[in-house]
Amino acid sequence: MAGYRLIDAYLHDLAVSLRWHRDADDIVAETDDHLRCAVERRVGEALDADAAQRDVLGRFGDPALVARAFASTRSGRLALPTRSTRDASVLAYISAGLWIAFPGVWHLGGWLYDLLGDDGPADEVGSPAQLALMGVIAMTLLGAAGTLFATTLALRERHGGFGLPGMVGIAATGLGTAAALFGWFFIGWGSLLIAGTALVAIDLWPRGIAPKRAVVTTGAGLAIGGLAWGVLRFIEVGSPDQFGEYLIANAVGLTVGPVVLAIGLVGIGRWLAHEEPIELPDVTQLIPA
Amino acid sequence: MKSQQLKGHLDLLLLSVLAEGDNHGYAVIEGLRVLSGDIFDLPEGTVYPALHRLEKSGHLRSEWSVAAGRRRRIYRLTGKGRKALGDQRQGWAEFSSAVSRVVGGGPWPATA
Numbered sequence: 001m002a003g004y005r006l007i008d009a010y011l012h013d014l015a016v017s018l019r020w021h022r023d024a025d026d027i028v029a030e031t032d033d034h035l036r037c038a039v040e041r042r043v044g045e046a047l048d049a050d051a052a053q054r055d056v057l058g059r060f061g062d063p064a065l066v067a068r069a070f071a072s073t074r075s076g077r078l079a080l081p082t083r084s085t086r087d088a089s090v091l092a093y094i095s096a097g098l099w100i101a102f103p104g105v106w107h108l109g110g111w112l113y114d115l116l117g118d119d120g121p122a123d124e125v126g127s128p129a130q131l132a133l134m135g136v137i138a139m140t141l142l143g144a145a146g147t148l149f150a151t152t153l154a155l156r157e158r159h160g161g162f163g164l165p166g167m168v169g170i171a172a173t174g175l176g177t178a179a180a181l182f183g184w185f186f187i188g189w190g191s192l193l194i195a196g197t198a199l200v201a202i203d204l205w206p207r208g209i210a211p212k213r214a215v216v217t218t219g220a221g222l223a224i225g226g227l228a229w230g231v232l233r234f235i236e237v238g239s240p241d242q243f244g245e246y247l248i249a250n251a252v253g254l255t256v257g258p259v260v261l262a263i264g265l266v267g268i269g270r271w272l273a274h275e276e277p278i279e280l281p282d283v284t285q286l287i288p289a
Numbered sequence: 290m291k292s293q294q295l296k297g298h299l300d301l302l303l304l305s306v307l308a309e310g311d312n313h314g315y316a317v318i319e320g321l322r323v324l325s326g327d328i329f330d331l332p333e334g335t336v337y338p339a340l341h342r343l344e345k346s347g348h349l350r351s352e353w354s355v356a357a358g359r360r361r362r363i364y365r366l367t368g369k370g371r372k373a374l375g376d377q378r379q380g381w382a383e384f385s386s387a388v389s390r391v392v393g394g395g396p397w398p399a400t401a
Contacts, residue, residue: 023341029360030314030337036359037315061332069335206345 006053007035010063017067020081020278022209027070035060071160079160079209081275088154092269095147099262102140103255109137138183144258145177145193151268152200155210158272162203169199186254194222197261214267221264225257299339301381302329304348304366304374311365313356314340340364348373 011032018024035056042052060066071078116129152173156162162170173196179189201219204210232238232249240246306312306320317340318333343349348370351362366374 026362027337027341030362031334033313033356033359033361034315034318034333034337036357037313059333061334065332066334066337069338070341072338208345 004036004039004049004053006050006057007032007039010035010057010060013063014066017063018070020275021067021070031060031066073160077160079158079207080278081158081272082279083277085154085158085272086275086277088151088157089269089271089273091147091154092151092265092272095144095151096262096265096269098140098144098147099258099265102144102258103251105137105140106254107251109133134183138181141180141183141189142177145173145180145189148193148197148261148265149173149177151265152196154272155200155204155268159204159207159209162200165199166203169196169201169203172196172199186250190222190226190253190257194226194257197221198223211267211271214264214271216264217260218264218268221259221261222257224260225253225255228256229253298381299336300343300348301374301377303336303339303343304370304377307349307364307366308371308374311363313361313363317364343370 011028014031015024015028018027021027035053038056038059039049039052042055043049047055061069068078071080073079113130113133116127116133149170152170156166156170159166172192176189176192176196179185179192182188198219201215204215204219205212229249229252232252233246236246238246238248302321303317306317306324309320312320314337318336321329321336340349340351344351344364347367350365350367352365354361354363
């Protein structure tokens with residue numbers, strides 16, 4: 001529509017202020033309709049087009065103020081990409097890498113441990129080589145869980161805080177990370193991390209900020225592994241070892257879960273990395289006293 | 290009216306306007322202004338995040354149409370929104386009645 005250059009300039013500024021928002025195009029289109037409706041009404045009342053635009057834009061509010069209103073959460077915090085949330089993408093990538101590596105380290109380490117036990121000078125606590133292997137397995141798991149925990153904290157910042165499910169999820173993920181110190185007790189750390197990642201995903205899903213596919217994959221990854229383990233364990237696939245462990249169930253569960261989780265974390269990492277950090281001015285700077 | 294005073298009641302006001310019929314954002318805001326006798330005057334751009342939030346929470350649904358060659362988003366009250374409106378109206382009636390009794394300047398009730 002010709003003649004409404006102030007509105008065009010305003011819409012451009014709004015699009016810039018909202019460039020971080022997933023629905024920016026729709027918001028700008030809706031604003032465009034609102035502003036032109038309002039100007040047309042005023043022009044119809046014999047107001048000069050420039051005066052009408054200034055009046056309408058003054059009533060609508062500063063673009064940065066509008067963008068800030070779209071970023072405000074119920075808690076009053078802002079859900080915006082920042083430098084730290086962008087940098088946290090590295091943590092998500094590292095976590096994904098460690099979760100991918102973990103099944104291999106776990107299975108290979110277990111196999112080597114047994115091999116060293118047969119040939120080496122094993123005693124009750126294991127040989128130095130066996131202890132080193134256990135250390136590698138533990139550090140891989142601890143690193144994977146720790147970076148997963150840090151990623152959930154970054155997601156909390158990106159969303160301007162979590163609700164109750166997300167906060168409980170963070171707590172469970174933190175406890176799961178601590179429980180990962182006892183790596184062999186995978187039911188313990190696994191259950192906590194399953195609950196933690198699922199609850200964080202449940203909190204994130206309705207907000208529609210993070211890519212939904214990555215949210216679902218991250219939230220369901222370990223649960224899928226746990227489910228696979230449970231089913232195979234229930235129908236007793238394979239035969240138990242001397243400790244009563246069903247190795248096929250363990251192998252499938254401890255591979256499928258981490259791999260699916262890692263795929264989700266790559267999606268989260270990619271999303272965080274591609275968001276340009278935004279710093280909106282404080283509202284008090286925008287509203288005249 | 291100060292934006293802060295209006296903020297806590299914005300959802301109720303928006304749902305009330307949309308209870309009168311489906312409408313686009315500008316018409317909703319105009320309805321708010323006209324029905325309030327120009328009392329509710331806040332930066333109009335900040336109403337849209339509230340409409341979007343109500344849609345996300347399932348109280349509203351929106352559809353895009355084309356009007357005057359422009360894309361136009363039409364909001365509609367859902368069943369959940371209608372129920373929430375009923376609850377909020379009742380809460381508001383009780384609250385406003387209580388406030389009126391306190392600040393209305395009437396005689397103090399007799400005490401034993």
